[in-house]
Amino acid sequence: MCKAKAIKNLKPRRSVLYMPGSNARALEKGRSLPCDALILDLEDAVAPEQKQTARQLVCQAVQEGGYGYREVVIRINGFDTEWGLDDLEAATKAKPHAILMPKVSSANDLWKVAELMEKQGVSGEIDLWIMMETPKAILAAKEIAETIPHLPCNVGAIVIGTNDLAKETGAKLVEGRQAFLPWLMSCVATARVAKIDVIDGVYNDFSNSEGFLKETEQGALLGMNGKTLIHPKQIAVSNDVFSPNQEEVEWAKKVIAAFNAEENKGKGALQVEGKMVERLHAEQGEKVVAMAECLLERG
DSSP states (O other), X not given: OOOOSSSTTOOOOSEEEEEETTOHHHHHHTTTSOOSEEEEESSXXXXXXXXXXXXXXXXXXXXXXXXXXXXXXXXXXXXXXXXXXXXXXXXXXXXXSEEEEOSOOSHHHHHHHHHHXXXXXXXXXXXXXEEEOSHHHHHTXXXXXXXXXXXXXXXXXXXXXXXXXXXXXXXXXXXXXXXXXXXXXXXXXXXXXXXXXEEEOOOSOTTOHHHHHHHHHHHHHHTOSEEEESSGGGHHXXXXXXXXXXXXXXXXXXXXXXXXXXXXXXXXXXXXXXEEEEHHHHHHHHHHHHHHHHHHHHO
């Protein structure tokens, strides 16, 4: 966690890279990649016959550590599979930063995993991340958002599963993601109501750098905190798009300074360099400055 005091529990999640749990070399490589977070995957990236081996490799890698500032997240299999409960038990013993629950479709799903984490005594140590990747999840967005603050564990982020949404709905994942925009914004709204982060879905054609840049910029425009990635070559672009630039940081500092000035203490709106700004812009600016300071600390 960064030292910036303005924003509580600030954790950059600009680039969140999936790593197949069955690939020991990939798990090792993750220790040196410049991404903000790693999802060590026991679910979609692992064939059924490799599930148990992947669980052992991932838990061993987490226990060995060496991932530095990177958040380490284990994505377990769903509880409707033969591996889900064993995955959760093993993951809680390994002590990653978070456990990612796939296929969350209702508040009941959240309560089940949160209560199991509480029984295992890790609800105060390990965050829960949740995937919204089913039509049921989209329809239950309000219920999910209102439930998150009441769970016995901390929920760190929503991860959007666009590939599964495409599979379940038949909608086409094409450039611009027109069919997905209502669902993407539903996930953003869910995260904002719950006061947690929201991470955009993956871009499958990792050889198409122009397409990836456009979709990453779209995610930032929609209000995402970062993007899930499937290849290390996507990290630099994602980090750049979701980082505040120097111009944004300088403007944020000017707005904050203006509202902190003694003569403006009680004002809700004022002019800064000919532009009308409100106190909410100062609050947004504090987040921008805190993120910039956090990234600067990493060097």
